[in-house]
Amino acid sequence: EIVLTQSPATLSLSPGERATLSCRASQSVSSYLAWYQQKPGQAPRLLICDASNRATGIPARFSGSGSGTDFTLTISSLEPEDLAVYYCQQRSNWPWTFGQGTKVEIK
């Protein structure tokens, strides 16, 4: 099973700042990695497919990069509504797995 390790566990930033979230895979997942946003009390929302492709309707301030074992989700300029937990997920190998999440707090 591929283990996805996300860091940091919590990120506390002010509106307008740049957020950089990391996801590291225990073995290569090529580019088969997604990012999801989960706001309190809601279902997850797909942000990024295949490491760097924004899903439909996702604002341009969200971007993804990486391949192999190291991936990054960047929020270029934080908005108050970006308060959420962010998860990465791989579909390279069965079973599909999620990371443990990074919580983004807004100062």
Add this chain to the structure above:
Amino acid sequence: QITLKESGPTLVKPTQTLTLTCTFSGFSLSTSGVGVGWIRQPPGKALEWLALIYWDDDKRYSPSLRSRLTITKDTSKNQVVLTLTNMDPVDTATYFCAHTSRISSRYYFDYWGQGTLVTVSS
């Protein structure tokens, strides 16, 4: 417009079998490249992928739960059913079903149900 909704018991006793139904609209599970998956989330914890069924009846399961899980589909009713046997308090979680498609989401989960909280307690 694609929607999914989970239904089932909110409380089950230890050793019982949980049966959850995902009723969806806006797509057909007989369309090539389409699937429905189940994901759960214990309170305050991370997401855990459980199972997935594709349009061609290909089924995939989490190895850690494989002996307890069954996923089936009823295309005519637009439903996917998940059963989890021998429930334990550690299975307490919100259970989500979600849509995946080769075309719309490159096989990631792009539409999710609201989730249903299942508590395991005697």
